Amino acid sequence: MANILFITCNLKSRERSRSLTIGNEFLTRYMGNYPEARIEMLDLYRDHIQRIDVDVLSGWEKLRGGDSFDSLADDEQRKIGRIGRLADQFVAADKYVFVTPMWNLGFPAELKMYIDTVCIVGKTFTYTDRGPVGLLSGMGKKCLHIHSCGGFHSGSADDHSVPYLKSIMGFMGVEDFKSIMVEGTDALPHKAEEFMNKALVESREAADVF
Numbered sequence: 001m002a003n004i005l006f007i008t009c010n011l012k013s014r015e016r017s018r019s020l021t022i023g024n025e026f027l028t029r030y031m032g033n034y035p036e037a038r039i040e041m042l043d044l045y046r047d048h049i050q051r052i053d054v055d056v057l058s059g060w061e062k063l064r065g066g067d068s069f070d071s072l073a074d075d076e077q078r079k080i081g082r083i084g085r086l087a088d089q090f091v092a093a094d095k096y097v098f099v100t101p102m103w104n105l106g107f108p109a110e111l112k113m114y115i116d117t118v119c120i121v122g123k124t125f126t127y128t129d130r131g132p133v134g135l136l137s138g139m140g141k142k143c144l145h146i147h148s149c150g151g152f153h154s155g156s157a158d159d160h161s162v163p164y165l166k167s168i169m170g171f172m173g174v175e176d177f178k179s180i181m182v183e184g185t186d187a188l189p190h191k192a193e194e195f196m197n198k199a200l201v202e203s204r205e206a207a208d209v210f
């Protein structure tokens with residue numbers, strides 16, 4: 001039974017969000033195909049993603065120096081504990097679906113905050129003589145990225161969204177990465193419906209084989 005982590009990053013309602021609409025199409029089809037799958041939803045705006053702040057850095061430094069977790073200050077324990085639970089949830093998943101909008105050639109900051117909670121030494125990567133190595137490698141994990149851009153960016157040097165997510169997932173050892181993009185819906189509004197329909201078809205096809 002596959003364990004899917006379905007990660008959304010959007011302030012809008014589904015009805016007003018193109019990426020959430022496509023993500024929902026994928027999810028509905030996937031659940032119909034694989035009713036036994038275990039699906040965990042993570043909303044990066046509403047589910048409290050702990051950012052790396054001064055308490056987290058000081059707590060990590062104390063742990064590296066040999067202090068016990070119980071000896072850390074309350075804020076350090078609470079924040080590092082939350083990061084640990086997010087990282088453990090990420091490691092436990094077999095498959096990841098990220099549903100995101102493009103913001104200023106990248107992602108909303110909440111996605112980067114989340115990446116910083118799951119890129120944890122000893123959990124998702126480690127350092128070796130050959131440099132960092134992803135600890136999730138060879139486990140058959142896979143990632144689908146559903147992404148919406150108002151303009152056209154795919155393949156261009158100014159796209160810091162899809163290439164970044166692909167790269168950081170590969171860094172942790174999740175090499176099977178596929179993306180579905182809807183682009184140009186704001187730039188060419190008269191073609192928005194056509195672009196959406198194409199992405200909806202792609203999302204149903206992806207759900208049949210994910």
Ligand SMILES: Cc1cc2nc3c(=O)[nH]c(=O)nc-3n(C[C@H](O)[C@H](O)[C@H](O)COP(=O)(O)O)c2cc1C
Pocket residue numbers: 010012016017018019020100101102103104105106148149150151152153185186
């Ligand atoms: C703050 C902000 C920044 C944006 N930056 C870009 C951008 O750099 N490139 C682009 O093509 N569209 C940009 N857009 C447009 C969105 O990517 C587009 O509306 C997309 O459909 C949003 O996805 P959603 O409908 O799922 O929210 C931006 C929108 C907002 C609100």
